[in-house]
Amino acid sequence: MKRKITLKQIARELDVSISTVSKALRNSPEISADTKQKVQAFAKLYNYRPNNIALSLKNRKTNTIGIIIPEIVHHFFSKVIRGVELVANKRGYNVIIGLSNESFSKEVINMEMLANGSIDGFILSISKETLQLQDYHHFNETMSQGMPIVMFDRVVSDINCDKVIVNDFGGAKSAVEKLITNGCKSIALITTKDYVSVGKLRTQGYMDALNDAGFELESELILKLDDKLDYEVHLDALENEIEHLFKSNKSVDGVFAVNELYALSAMKVARKLGLEIPKDIQVIGFTDGVLSKHSTPSLTTVSQHAQVMGEKAADLLINRLETEHNENEDETYQTVVIETDLIERKSTK
């Protein structure tokens, strides 16, 4: 087992100084052709590569991006990562990931871990617990130490930094407008409790669309579900709530759900109650998932372009990292809004 070779070893082996080796390898005109030739051949033979860690220390630049997300087993987030990774690699950066698992303390710990020199900047989406606690000190501290942050999707206006968000309001609104255009007269909303900003915005889009169309807003048609009912676990409870909604509002002929799972559950319950999709009831989900395409019937969705979000976030961060910022130049941050697309499938007419 041969350890990785260093400049020092090459220097000793060829009986020259370390700096000569360094210069020869970087093709410095200071060095004679002879020596260059000799050193480069030797280096190639032993497959010399400069040590990243030493370079990072010297340059005070790691060329690594830290990404903190609440959950990786989630189509939306993994697509964002793919986008980040794509751009980062293209521009010479690595990506290191930290999972907050929706927990405030894990978010804080992970960020502290990475902020101590391991990375040049963060791309992150805030955990639910942090949003509930509204404790953002760790973001401010990180930034005040000169480490830039780009937030995506789950952002808060309290923090001053670059952001990439989806047009949640507009996407939701146009989805509901689609249902209205398709003839729906009584449209239900299945959403989450309000503390996650994106949920709130989507709810507003729903309301605005109804309002514009001159519909009455009926609070019984709005189902606000607890987040604990998310994902795999309490599928039954989820379906029960939806079933109750349908049963007490028999006229419902359209459903807008703020995520894929809610939309699928709605379809499942509808089928169970003997309703035909899209004849009797039409469904649209806000999502970036895989389920929609393969469900029966396939689900019409509002696409969030997660990968584009990741790419954009990475570009924003790297641009900021590589732009010379004078000390007393007042930093101006931008918020990029990604427009959604309505992908029409078989759950709407």
Added chain:
Amino acid sequence: MKRKITLKQIARELDVSISTVSKALRNSPEISADTKQKVQAFAKLYNYRPNNIALSLKNRKTNTIGIIIPEIVHHFFSKVIRGVELVANKRGYNVIIGLSNESFSKEVINMEMLANGSIDGFILSISKETLQLQDYHHFNETMSQGMPIVMFDRVVSDINCDKVIVNDFGGAKSAVEKLITNGCKSIALITTKDYVSVGKLRTQGYMDALNDAGFELESELILKLDDKLDYEVHLDALENEIEHLFKSNKSVDGVFAVNELYALSAMKVARKLGLEIPKDIQVIGFTDGVLSKHSTPSLTTVSQHAQVMGEKAADLLINRLETEHNENEDETYQTVVIETDLIERKSTK
């Protein structure tokens, strides 16, 4: 904007030497209570944290794991990552990811990038292109430089290293046995071409089960699909092939598919042909996806326990990193086999 504080700055500020500060912070008995108190208070005030990069350089240990996977937008791989991250964090390691995107050259480049000091060891799953080319020099080179590798799922016997694999053979066999027990008389197999080892093993499990039960092996019942037909893209082509299989073998009353998408497509085609599931035809998929649970009917699957694989791989790697290896001790590698579970849902009787 205050930059991160260093030992040197604290030393200058308090008018002591750097090493005094260092010792005081590590609570060395060499230092007087007074000085310790003073230094620690100051450090706390300025929120001092040692620089990871400097520590890595000094200790020649990064406490970071590199993970190379073919694709991140994939339920199986993201679950593995979650497992790795869980264990890594618990044991004081960070995780840095590289995506090969199923490409040989990207796999090589990514590994070289990380191997130059950024990480202590690799956890990886081989890309399809690499498996086709059978070019494994980059793995051997990495290991010969003293950097350990743990492979998972897609492994090759040519390489001598720790491995974590699924019991593909056994899982497939018991799935097919289940179909037989449930009364199936004519069981089709939908699989991929053979160069991906896991596909081959699952095919063997299928054949073994049939053999044990005294069934005739009928080659028309085996559908070997091109990998290019995978995933999102050529869904139609996929379904056409399956439809052709069903139409030319009307007696088929059971299907074993080596992945989730194939299984779902089989169900879709079956429904289209007027077959009832599971009454007329039963289906089982080998998978770790989200689709199974939410399909109609929900799909009986062979669970691979992806997260456990990740956890196990991380433990293997970290154990090796932290065990003192004498120079001339012949290393002995282990292969951990994760047993599968049959998750019975509505696509079987």
Added chain:
DNA sequence: TTGTACGCGTTATCAT
């Protein structure tokens, strides 16, 4: 009890 010197691997600057 405190400080000095050294080394991790690299590059830039200055001296020879």
Added chain:
DNA sequence: ATGATAACGCGTACAA
């Protein structure tokens, strides 16, 4: 044309 030195930030063996 080549080499010595300092510096990035840290910890530790050794000296004072």
